[in-house]
Amino acid sequence: MGRAPCCDKTVVKKGPWSPEEDAMLKSYIEKHGTGNNWIALPHKIGIKRCGKSCRLRWLNYLRPNLKHGGFTDEEDYIICSLYITIGSRWSIIASQLPGRTDNDIKNYWNTRLKKKLLSKQGKAIHQQLSLRLEPETTSKRSSFGQNQILMFHDENAKPPLNQTIHSKMVDPSITSFAMEEKRMVPVLESYSWEQNKVWLDIDHDAASSSYHHHASPHFNSMTSSSSSIGTNSPLQMSHYTINDNNQGDQEMFFMAGFENLQDELFDEIINNITTEFEFRGTETLNNNCLGHEINSFVDCPLKDN
DNA sequence: AACCGACTCAACCGCCTGCCT
DNA sequence: TAGGCAGGCGGTTGAGTCGGT
Incomplete structure (x- = not known):
């Protein structure tokens, strides 16, 4: 059973590409594009290769402005940070590193970077990597949660409680922060930046609902509340209503355990895309958010999709 | 020089998703 | 709405290379 193969495997050539094949593929795409097909x-070009193989060869090797090898410390840092935040979403990680392919980054991580880090940071880093696999609850809010980014250049990888952690900006086009779904952890399925709006798509196993909300970067106050998700779920959801002068009230929802992401997003909203941002300690979040006092609480009706 | 194990990375495999009919 | 198909993705493989003995 299973899918039909995408091409006739008895006809197509496999294995390493020859310089002639590379030249033919490159020349054709540069002249005519891929034609979205x-x-x-390969039929148009006249090479005996599977279409998927052509795509991979072009994306990973032939297309312009690709960098190979020689990862910088900054690239190491971004890869490590994102791996801890979102896991092995290599395409998303690659989107943050111009000129790098997901395949390159995956290989680099698996063969070198992981070992490099583990040997450099030893036990401390290993503990942080393991943290990704720990289920999160509201009663046990880790001061070093899943959305925080490690300072790998520090000798002491784990910051003390309540210390502000500074981090490099991560492009908000990152589209997924899904966590370990097997463990029934609610997931922020995606967030994205579209002109003046932050789009959030939050899903969770307990209530089988998803939420699609957006917020404008121009607002002057916000309110907050929280409510349980589902009858048996110990997890909490924070709800922010943003009073927007131009567009009226906007709503934002965040899962407990994503406090750091909240800060990140609010900072984005307030500063309208900055090159740096802060993660704040979770304790301050309930009282204010980046100087915006949360001054009232409202009921947060759960919405079905 | 020959062997062998470790390492690298290009390429493949198969699953998932979204689009189209 | 269902099914087919192509694109996209992450995991895995294996040929080539390197370094030690």
Whole structure:
């Protein structure tokens, strides 16, 4: 059973690409583009390769402005940070590193960076990597949660409680922060930046609902509340209503355990895309958010999709 | 020089998703 | 709405390379 193969494997050539094949593929795409049809491409070019193989060869090796090898410390840092935040979403990680492919980053992580880090930071880093696998609850809010970013250049990888952690900016086009779904952890399925709006798509196993909300970066006050998700769920959801002068009230929802992401997003909203941002300690979040006092609480009706 | 194990990374495999009919 | 198909993705493989003995 299973899917039909995308091409006739008895006809297509496999294995390493020859310089002639590379030249033919590169020349054709530079002249005509891909035509949004990789499967048809090898026939048009006249090479005996699977369309998928052509796509991979182009994306990972032939397309312009690709960098190979020689990862910088800054790239190491970004890869490590994102891996701890979102896991092995190599395509998302690659989108943060211009000129790098997901395949390159995956190989680099698996063969070198992981070992490099583990040997450098030893037990401390190993503990942080393991943290990704720990289920999160509201009663046990880790001061070093899943959305925080490690300072790998520090000798002491784990900061003390309540210390502000500064981090490099991560492009908000990151589209997914899904965590360990097997463990029934609610997930922020995605967030994205579209002009003046932050789009959040939050899903969780307990209530089988998802939320789609957006917020404008221009607002002058916000309110907050929280409520349980589902009857048996110990997890909490924070709800912020943002009073927007131009567009009226906007709503934002965040899962407990994503406090750091909240800060990140609010900072984005307030500063309208900055090059740096802060993660704040979770304790301050209930009282204010980046100087914006949360001065009232409202009921937060759960919405079905 | 020959062997061998470790390492690297290009390429493949198969699953998932979204689009189109 | 269902099914087919192509694109996209992450995991895995294996040929080539390197370094030690």
